[in-house]
Amino acid sequence: MGRIGVVTFPGSLDDRDAARAVRLAGGEPVRLWHGDDDLAGVDAVVLPGGFSYGDYLRAGAISRFAPLMGSVIDGARAGLPVLGICNGFQILCEAHLLAGAMVKNTDLTFLCRDQRLRVENTNTAWTCAFSPGAEITVPLKNQDGQFIADEATLDELEAEGRVVFRYLGNPNGSRHDIAGITNARGNVVGLMPHPEHAVEDGFGPGTDGLGLFTSALSGLLETA
Structure with a gap:
């Protein structure tokens, strides 16, 4: 059985769900x-x-310097699978483990909705259980x-x-309709929607989000 750590920061809301x-x-x-340094x-x-640290300064900007993040960054660079969901994605961008940044949605309002996504890359540690082009719905x-990056970075993300x-x-103006990205190695993935809220029938829009977690576990079994 794979052991997957879930980090709690001050202001984390979805750690129990994850x-x-x-x-x-x-x-x-x-x-x-977050205050420990051992994974x-x-x-x-x-x-x-x-909303780690209340999203003060910038979303994820303070959490990026939490003691545990030093170990997460070192682990990610060594190939440890890391998934950032919403605020976690923002933290990964602030830690420069993923490209780009997040800014306020185009209409400057909080969005809460079930959202359809297309799975574009099934070669990552967190998406190998999906079929290419699969359409899923998660909250x-x-x-x-709103995901932003300069044109050179966007071109690189698309080309690779x-x-x-x-x-x-597109609900929020994200460049190229991007909802989630990976690093070049494919072990670090971040996305703004919440797959952990779509893992059981009768609770949320269905079970489409479960595939991210089964992907990671199946990959861990293959490398065990």
Whole structure:
């Protein structure tokens, strides 16, 4: 059974949901505290959604300097699978583990809706359970969710196939309809929508989000 760490920062809201998703996927969730510096030997890490440090300064900007993030960054650079969801995606961008940045949605309002996505890249640690081009529906809830990057970075992401999820019906003005991206190695993935809220029938829009967690666990079994 793969051990997937879920980090709690001050202001995390979805850490318990992420841990539950790991459990439903067949893994062992391990609670990790932002103020520690030990990853407790986990096989993968999830940075959950929420409003770490109240989104003061910029969303994710303060959490990027949490003691545990030093270990997360070192692990990610060594190949550790890392998933950032919403605020976790913002933290990964602030830590320069992923390209680009997030700014306020184009209409300057908080969005909360079920959102359709297309899976563009199934060669990452977190998407290998999906079929290329699969369309999924997961909840979206954010205010600082518009993905931006300069044209050279956008061209690079597209050319290298590093756009992982794309919005179907862009809700927030994100460049190239980008909802989630990966690093060049494919072990670090960030997305703004919330797959952990779509893992069980009767709770949310269905189970489309479970595939991210089963992907990571199946990859861990292959490398065990």
